[in-house]
Amino acid sequence: VGLHQPKRRVRAPAITRHALLQAAYATIHRLGFQAASVDDIVEESGVTKGAVYHHFADKAALGYAVVHEVVRVMMLDGWLGPLDEPGRDPLTALQGALRQRAERHTAVEIKLGCPLNNLTQEMSTLDEVMRGAIETTLAAWSRGFALALERGQAAGTVRRDVDARKIATFLVAAIEGSYGIAKGARSRALLRSNFETLAAYLEGLRPGSRRGPGLPARGH
Amino acid sequence: VGLHQPKRRVRAPAITRHALLQAAYATIHRLGFQAASVDDIVEESGVTKGAVYHHFADKAALGYAVVHEVVRVMMLDGWLGPLDEPGRDPLTALQGALRQRAERHTAVEIKLGCPLNNLTQEMSTLDEVMRGAIETTLAAWSRGFALALERGQAAGTVRRDVDARKIATFLVAAIEGSYGIAKGARSRALLRSNFETLAAYLEGLRPGSRRGPGLPARGH
Amino acid sequence: VGLHQPKRRVRAPAITRHALLQAAYATIHRLGFQAASVDDIVEESGVTKGAVYHHFADKAALGYAVVHEVVRVMMLDGWLGPLDEPGRDPLTALQGALRQRAERHTAVEIKLGCPLNNLTQEMSTLDEVMRGAIETTLAAWSRGFALALERGQAAGTVRRDVDARKIATFLVAAIEGSYGIAKGARSRALLRSNFETLAAYLEGLRPGSRRGPGLPARGH
């Protein structure tokens, strides 16, 4: 009785910090930023509160770091990564990504929604710094799409009479909106349907396309 | 001594309830559901906390009522109302609504985002009942779009080879996504751009359309 | 088991507030403002934390109220009250008060020191509002002494060639200093000695006094 051995004491700041970021990311994704208490994150990460406030000035700073170091990387890797594969035109790559996404997500992921979108709606009016971090991520994402489309235009795989940047921001909005609606309806079918519609829309961006930007064919 | 007269005593339950709903809506729109404390709402409404818990079981119940009685009505009136005007085909009506929206919103409204979208992302994983209220609203909205498109198809103003319901849900997602992105970037220009892209997309749904569902023309 | 009846619920705001002020005064006197935790005060008063933050905005506001409503009244009643007795010249009254004070204080009171002096030294650099409350009290105290001395000068019981206000502030300083030193040395003898010296000093303020403001005679 009374023998509760002291904690691990491993002295590995980088690992501790990383564990903290991951736990914070997961908890915030699950509960939202405000509902995720520091104690929740502490429990999830296995480190102590003292460590949290050693590595981060306050809960907000932890949140910023999560956006910059976890969410941003995750989003850009996930959506811009597929566009970098050589030998594939951007439209095909994007369509492939959309198709994969809807299926690959677990049920809970669909239920939890896109972490970036969640944070945007919850926090961007409450914390200007976090909004900045979010905006930076959104801008990088959109710019990645725009650059890919412009490369496609230069290579002749994307119609040249469209505004690549405008389409890029629309894509981001439509993707986030789809995640958002699917979260609200808790429905993978909805996410899939919207991603299909978006893929069809992309089809219309190909140079030869007659009827133009695709429309979802009748009868599912 | 001890003489400090109490607040107004106006025994008007309906008025009190209405004031409460409006104040709750405004405060939740401004701060989010969790950050909006009951005391905030009390202050905004001018009534007292006793009145709140007389009319509503708890803060959650107040939130549900806000979704059902304020947000839902506001959304459906705003987006489905224009479709009911006689003599206008649904596509033109929708394009008109999109054009108006981007301009009519005040700067703070753009900053605050769409209340329904905010609530969806913030709350639908935290409160299943509220998610239900949200889903109901989203479904009604989407169904309104679908019905209008189908009427258009029957009337010959909308192409018949497209899935009206699928397009309807896509429209809802794209609209909400656009509000969300614009909120994150705090940019009316972004909202306008996306709504223009969406309007162009709708253009492609007209029967005679050559190039198909419109694309944003080059050069701003 | 598990039957712990709810608290009293007496609904007597004035009494609650008074209990809070008294408990806060006592706890702050005992521990100092910073070391007196709100929980200490809650425990001492018997009310709950919710009640504290209903009656006072924060801990600081409670502290201000203690200064204004407890400490100030206590100091002014204690030191200026004796000067109001009719038929006694101010010097005699003051000398009497000094004599009584040193003896009447309990050992713990001497150990705890003068609450006003404690707060002055602990808090007046940390909280400007509290310093204001303290300064107000000190000024009222000093002014009370000055007015009494001036009345004495008018009545012929106090020498007219001295600056009453200057002497008044000196008396306040000497009294507070004596409490402070006695607290540091935890010695009633020291408090008594200094009050005697001060009483002798006052003797020299009488009109006829030859050798002038008294000095402590040799040989205790």
Place this chain on the structure above:
Amino acid sequence: VGLHQPKRRVRAPAITRHALLQAAYATIHRLGFQAASVDDIVEESGVTKGAVYHHFADKAALGYAVVHEVVRVMMLDGWLGPLDEPGRDPLTALQGALRQRAERHTAVEIKLGCPLNNLTQEMSTLDEVMRGAIETTLAAWSRGFALALERGQAAGTVRRDVDARKIATFLVAAIEGSYGIAKGARSRALLRSNFETLAAYLEGLRPGSRRGPGLPARGH
């Protein structure tokens, strides 16, 4: 990766200890003992927390050392030093010191008060060991005054019919009280006024003094 050079490594224990004491003194003077966190002192001193707990057992021990090695020396040097000058009688020396003090202090020093007095009121009920350190300092100070007065009595420059020790403790109390009141009122004028009154009082201690222990003359 992971390359971020540690702080200066200067292996100079005596210097480190001295820097720590000075920083602790300054920080405690500024904020009080309790409000001065170890991290504050660490930042002010430029050393690290490890160094603090290498040189001192805990925060309290650092505080004791500050009293013994900084505050005590400073007080005794400042007030007893002037009395050691050869060829000056103690009363004149003390009057000179009083005159100088009020003027020489910077505005912030007056605002911060006498460190010994601050510590006395804040800490002597909370920490018995620190109270001991304080009492020792006060006793030495008082004894220094008493010895000087007794030397004056032997030399014929101070009246022999007064109790030197009693006057000495009174002087200490009046000085500390004056600092305390001036701090509370944030007023140099008040400190000056009291020191003048005290100087006049000392005048009455001279052997030939007619009117006796001086009183502040009328008119400013």
Place this chain on the structure above:
DNA sequence: ACATACGGGACGGCCCGTTAGT
């Protein structure tokens, strides 16, 4: 139908001290 006093329970954020490491 409403007003206000109040109960109780978290939560964010220090803050002191320890210890693995150099």
Place this chain on the structure above:
DNA sequence: ACTAACGGGCCGTCCCGTATGT
């Protein structure tokens, strides 16, 4: 001798809900 990661605990604040009273 000194650094910095970390442990654990407490404190002020706020917040939701209840209950008494009008």
